[in-house]
Amino acid sequence: MNAPEQIERTDKAALNPEIDDLTKRDYEWGFVTDIEQDSLPPGLDEGVIQFISAKKNEPEWMLEWRLKAYRHWLKMTEPTWALVDYPPIDYQAISYYAAPKSADDAPKSLDEVDPELLETYEKLGIPLEERAALAGVAVDAVFDSVSVATTFKDKLADLGIIFCSFSEAVQEHPELVKKYLGTVVPTTDNYFAALNSAVFSDGSFVFVPKGVRCPMELSTYFRINAANTGQFERTLIVAEEGAYVSYLEGCTAPMRDENQLHAAVVELVALDDAEIKYSTVQNWYPGDKDGKGGIYNFVTKRGACRGDRSKISWTQVETGSAITWKYPSCILQGDDSIGEFYSVALTNNRQQADTGTKMIHIGKNTRSTIISKGISAGHGQQTYRGAVKMLRGAENARNFSQCDSLLMGDKCGAHTFPYIDVKNPTAHLEHEASTSKIGEDQIFYLNQRGLDTEDAVNLIVNGFCKEVFRELPMEFAVEAQKLLSVSLEGAVG
Amino acid sequence: MSNDTNSLLSVRGVHAAAGGKPILKGLDLEVKPGEVHAIMGPNGSGKSTLARVLTGHESAEVTAGEVLYKGQDLFELAPEERAREGMFLAFQYPVEIPGIANSTLLREGLNAIRDHRGESELDAIDFLQIARAKADILEMDHAMLSRAVNYGFSGGEKKRNEVLQMLVLEPTLAILDETDSGLDIDALKIVAKGVNALRAENRSFIVITHYQRLLDYIVPDVVHVLADGRIAKSGDKDLALELEAKGYAWLEEGANA
Numbered sequence A: 001m002n003a004p005e006q007i008e009r010t011d012k013a014a015l016n017p018e019i020d021d022l023t024k025r026d027y028e029w030g031f032v033t034d035i036e037q038d039s040l041p042p043g044l045d046e047g048v049i050q051f052i053s054a055k056k057n058e059p060e061w062m063l064e065w066r067l068k069a070y071r072h073w074l075k076m077t078e079p080t081w082a083l084v085d086y087p088p089i090d091y092q093a094i095s096y097y098a099a100p101k102s103a104d105d106a107p108k109s110l111d112e113v114d115p116e117l118l119e120t121y122e123k124l125g126i127p128l129e130e131r132a133a134l135a136g137v138a139v140d141a142v143f144d145s146v147s148v149a150t151t152f153k154d155k156l157a158d159l160g161i162i163f164c165s166f167s168e169a170v171q172e173h174p175e176l177v178k179k180y181l182g183t184v185v186p187t188t189d190n191y192f193a194a195l196n197s198a199v200f201s202d203g204s205f206v207f208v209p210k211g212v213r214c215p216m217e218l219s220t221y222f223r224i225n226a227a228n229t230g231q232f233e234r235t236l237i238v239a240e241e242g243a244y245v246s247y248l249e250g251c252t253a254p255m256r257d258e259n260q261l262h263a264a265v266v267e268l269v270a271l272d273d274a275e276i277k278y279s280t281v282q283n284w285y286p287g288d289k290d291g292k293g294g295i296y297n298f299v300t301k302r303g304a305c306r307g308d309r310s311k312i313s314w315t316q317v318e319t320g321s322a323i324t325w326k327y328p329s330c331i332l333q334g335d336d337s338i339g340e341f342y343s344v345a346l347t348n349n350r351q352q353a354d355t356g357t358k359m360i361h362i363g364k365n366t367r368s369t370i371i372s373k374g375i376s377a378g379h380g381q382q383t384y385r386g387a388v389k390m391l392r393g394a395e396n397a398r399n400f401s402q403c404d405s406l407l408m409g410d411k412c413g414a415h416t417f418p419y420i421d422v423k424n425p426t427a428h429l430e431h432e433a434s435t436s437k438i439g440e441d442q443i444f445y446l447n448q449r450g451l452d453t454e455d456a457v458n459l460i461v462n463g464f465c466k467e468v469f470r471e472l473p474m475e476f477a478v479e480a481q482k483l484l485s486v487s488l489e490g491a492v493g
Numbered sequence B: 001m002s003n004d005t006n007s008l009l010s011v012r013g014v015h016a017a018a019g020g021k022p023i024l025k026g027l028d029l030e031v032k033p034g035e036v037h038a039i040m041g042p043n044g045s046g047k048s049t050l051a052r053v054l055t056g057h058e059s060a061e062v063t064a065g066e067v068l069y070k071g072q073d074l075f076e077l078a079p080e081e082r083a084r085e086g087m088f089l090a091f092q093y094p095v096e097i098p099g100i101a102n103s104t105l106l107r108e109g110l111n112a113i114r115d116h117r118g119e120s121e122l123d124a125i126d127f128l129q130i131a132r133a134k135a136d137i138l139e140m141d142h143a144m145l146s147r148a149v150n151y152g153f154s155g156g157e158k159k160r161n162e163v164l165q166m167l168v169l170e171p172t173l174a175i176l177d178e179t180d181s182g183l184d185i186d187a188l189k190i191v192a193k194g195v196n197a198l199r200a201e202n203r204s205f206i207v208i209t210h211y212q213r214l215l216d217y218i219v220p221d222v223v224h225v226l227a228d229g230r231i232a233k234s235g236d237k238d239l240a241l242e243l244e245a246k247g248y249a250w251l252e253e254g255a256n257a
Ligand SMILES: Nc1ncnc2c1ncn2[C@@H]1O[C@H](COP(=O)(O)OP(=O)(O)O)[C@@H](O)[C@H]1O
Pocket: B018, B019, B020, B021, B023, B041, B042, B043, B044, B045, B046, B047, B048, B049, B050, B059
């Protein structure tokens, strides 16, 4: 980036009084120190977006893209149709840029970490060295993750696979980012997606070239800097013709995060004969027993099966967050393309989740499968919201949907809203739904056979979720089971 | 009745309520190792309440009395601890549990009991061999093992499944709560065969039934009649025949007299 461009940006920033103050304050150290500023005061306007973009050394087109999204966002209103209830969010009270914390602020060792958090790690069976990393202990002091990540990256590079942070991709592969970004989730798509497009912090970028099968599960865990993607994460995954990739997002350990609002966007693109498998285990802080302090998770995830015979599968296990608003979807554009959605969502205490999927059938012989398992305990409220659309050209499209709810106790709730819109008479849809309750009689029956209540609940819950768990990569599935049992501790008996 | 220290189970002056209503009003019962006791009584007399008291179901609220099981205070033990100590209930109304395979429940239960006894857990293959052999005794299709626990089972299949679990878990004290009701004569014979196969010196049974018919196949050592919250009468197997002929009213007249 050259100097005149940078100066132009400071000028734009000066339009905003707050940024104006900030730049004035910093002026004596000159512009360079200005972008080394570690965080912005709360507030959002064009100056803030310019600051973020400059901070990331982004090319002009990226800034323009962000600004366009921001200007559109200003004209939008926050959606209210979801069955979740939370106090109004003050978007001017949020700080939109915070640099990764330096190692100096991080806990120096596990002794400095909240014992309750450590106890949870222990229950989940997370290896000692990983616990430290998760709790934010300065990683280099514990184990050399960087070298692991580097060998991993070399292996992928040999195959022509790109796997890096989103910021890095903007710098190193701008043509690819430009070609695909916003083509699945347009900046104008919805309120939270528009906000994300304007202010996104970082995220992941994956590109698997034609004919390449990615030989390992890609996990953010192995990506350097993964810990600090921030509250507005942006992910883009592209599988070219015949490519295959399995991507794992998240982590079963409860992630600490001071930001309450999270609005991520994930875009997947599968070309002819390509397959993308995207698995998530989300376990953000759900808040205390009364729901205080939990994360609001408003995510837009969408995959485009752009090519013929392409396939996209979403598998998610959602146990965290105070509020979840999330509908991983598939646009089945290519003929014979396949979309799948396998979901387990758990709400306990005061957690609320409105989640589901959209399957949009455009091409001929497109097929989709929806398996949704909702578990509510305590005062948890859960809504399944699913839409299956079959457009006029979707000859012989097929959908199978199954939505099951499991209730524990009598203060929680489960709601199901399936929307169906069929424009082609050859389309075929099947929908099954059930609601069951973990009754005290079931627990007693299992107690009477020698099982304690915790094992009894786990057995019932795992049985209920098995169709989803078997879609997860093996070690993830084992972790997910443990996670559910920890999340449900004390929910019965 | 004596407070025999050789008893496997000593129920002494137990009072219990269900839904706030007193049901058991001073019940005594002594069961020695190897004995088969039949408990008969009209509908609503508290037979299932007794089973719930013994197995620790919270709907049966014990208000007085004590129960010793293997010499220890039964009420100190949680329901799963009673199960691990060899107490088994074949439920009058077996509960459906979608999502858990019959074989999974049996293996988890058996391993919990073995673990409690300090024995090693059985691996999947050894376990399956045992489970299949027991299913054969009851002329049950092996496919029943992989079906969800009682889920969509017919009434008769549920009862037979209870007996299968009993055969696999090999309890010390088995309580059968109207396992015969809803069974045709052939099924009844098969169930009786399963129970008789398990009869042993160190194993006792409490067989709750409405009908004398079952006792032709499972011959009891003692027959008790439960009425008005107590054991109103005890006798040998002929008492069951007498009841069958005269009805419970005869007994209530006697009790009120
Ligand atoms: N949970 C409960 N709440 C209220 N009443 C109950 C409950 N359980 C049992 N009862 C009542 O207690 C009495 C005895 O029931 P039960 O022991 O099941 O009788 P039996 O098995 O001899 O037919 C009945 O009047 C029944 O309605």
